[in-house]
Amino acid sequence: MRPDRLSLLIGFLGIVAAGCNREQAAPAGPPAPAAVKITVVNPEMRALKRVVEQPGTIQPFEETALFARLTSYVGAIAEDPSKKDPPHARQIDRGSLVRKGQVLAELSVPELEEELKQKQALVKQAAAEVAQADKALVAAGATVAAASESVGEAEAGVVKAQALYDRWQSEVSRISGLVKGGIIDAQTRDETQNQFKASEAGRNEATARVAAMRAEVKKAEANRDKAAADVDAAKARQEVARANVGEVNARRGYLKIVAPYDGVVTRRAVNTGDLVSATEKLPLFHVARTDPVRVVIQVPEADAGLVAVGQDVRVSLQAVAGPAETGKVARTSWSLEPGSRTLWTEVDLPNPKGLVRPGMYVNARLTAELPAAWTVPAAAVGKAADESVVYLVEAGKAVRVPVQLGRGDGQLTQVRRYKRPGSSDWTDFNGSESVASPAASLSNGQPLP
Numbered sequence: 001m002r003p004d005r006l007s008l009l010i011g012f013l014g015i016v017a018a019g020c021n022r023e024q025a026a027p028a029g030p031p032a033p034a035a036v037k038i039t040v041v042n043p044e045m046r047a048l049k050r051v052v053e054q055p056g057t058i059q060p061f062e063e064t065a066l067f068a069r070l071t072s073y074v075g076a077i078a079e080d081p082s083k084k085d086p087p088h089a090r091q092i093d094r095g096s097l098v099r100k101g102q103v104l105a106e107l108s109v110p111e112l113e114e115e116l117k118q119k120q121a122l123v124k125q126a127a128a129e130v131a132q133a134d135k136a137l138v139a140a141g142a143t144v145a146a147a148s149e150s151v152g153e154a155e156a157g158v159v160k161a162q163a164l165y166d167r168w169q170s171e172v173s174r175i176s177g178l179v180k181g182g183i184i185d186a187q188t189r190d191e192t193q194n195q196f197k198a199s200e201a202g203r204n205e206a207t208a209r210v211a212a213m214r215a216e217v218k219k220a221e222a223n224r225d226k227a228a229a230d231v232d233a234a235k236a237r238q239e240v241a242r243a244n245v246g247e248v249n250a251r252r253g254y255l256k257i258v259a260p261y262d263g264v265v266t267r268r269a270v271n272t273g274d275l276v277s278a279t280e281k282l283p284l285f286h287v288a289r290t291d292p293v294r295v296v297i298q299v300p301e302a303d304a305g306l307v308a309v310g311q312d313v314r315v316s317l318q319a320v321a322g323p324a325e326t327g328k329v330a331r332t333s334w335s336l337e338p339g340s341r342t343l344w345t346e347v348d349l350p351n352p353k354g355l356v357r358p359g360m361y362v363n364a365r366l367t368a369e370l371p372a373a374w375t376v377p378a379a380a381v382g383k384a385a386d387e388s389v390v391y392l393v394e395a396g397k398a399v400r401v402p403v404q405l406g407r408g409d410g411q412l413t414q415v416r417r418y419k420r421p422g423s424s425d426w427t428d429f430n431g432s433e434s435v436a437s438p439a440a441s442l443s444n445g446q447p448l449p
Helices: 003-021 110-180 186-253
Strands: 039-041 044-046 049-066 072-077 103-108 256-258 263-268 285-300 312-317 325-336 342-349 361-369 373-377 382-384 387-394 397-408 412-418 435-437
Touching: 049 263, 049 342, 103 285, 110 186, 285 312, 285 361, 312 342, 373 435, 387 412
Parallel strands: none
Antiparallel strands: 039 435, 044 373, 049 285, 049 361, 072 103, 103 256, 263 285, 285 342, 312 325, 312 361, 325 342, 373 412, 382 387, 387 397, 387 435, 397 412
8 A cells, every 4th residue: 555545544544533432412401491480369359250252143033924814826926116126026025125014915816806795795785674674663653653642532532432421321310300200201211311321332432442542552662662673683784794794804804915014025935826725834925023133142051140131242243344232131031941051142133224134143242240259360279189279378388278169250260168178167268368379380288488
């Protein structure tokens, strides 16, 4: 080997040997964690505000399904006056804004119109019968009056016959005395007695005529009463006929399908000429009232007791740009839903422009003022063996104790009672306790600075 190459090889090997003998640098480890600062606080008596935030949905304030009350044909779908499209597109349809009492469709039952004509004719017939009965009553009244006058005349005849009877009776007595005295003959007496008998017969006839006239009066009065009853019966038949016309007109009123209130047509299920049945109960239209709308919120059982009618609610709608709306709790179901264990809560939200639509999702935020109670920082509460605990500071050490909690607002938590080690009794917080925080960085018996 050449001397120059040998020297180069020796130098290279020396460098390699020196690199192998050099100590390797220790790898850099993660920085040491910073020490957690432990703080000690006393429970404070504070009134918290509990915020309940839940999703909700928009529902129409009310929605009505309109049915056909009579089996009929759809005669015409009403025009929508708010639309300016070609005629075939101006009919009432989904999305049409309607007013209370506005006609949506007209149904047709031709035989009902004929029935109306018949009932109206019966009303006219009944009116004629009433007029006829009224005239018969007038005639019967006149007959009673005439019979009453005849009774008067007959009674006057009785008076006249009685006077004639009395005259001839007196004359008979006078003539009989004269005959006994021989002043006049017996023939004159006999003639006088005949006159007396004739006057007696006349008196009896007049009396009988009075009785007959009184009987005629009673008969006339009976006929008059019957005529009055006939008038009442005719008027009753007339009222029945009018009621029948009213009943037909009421059924004819069912032929117009009208909007029950201001709202929006959300469904239409018929077209012109369709046969609709009164027994199948298929709705022709659905109309929804959309001002106001209902915001329906399902509040969990844990927060159900915080919801009260009149409580302010902030409602945010993702689909509608703009600030959140403020409403109030209008009503609740009071009892919880059996399956979900939630409280059905409703907020009435004004919707004059119709921007909020049924089916939209909302985010509702309710804030409730909680009664004042002892509170500690939320971080001071921990978990051990599935129970809530806090760490009391006693003799410079952290002593873990079970605790009964109230509600919290995310920053503070209400604490009610705690149980000292080895004791089975609960002790109420009074504000003098020293509580270490955060609980997650503490252990039972840990010395505290």
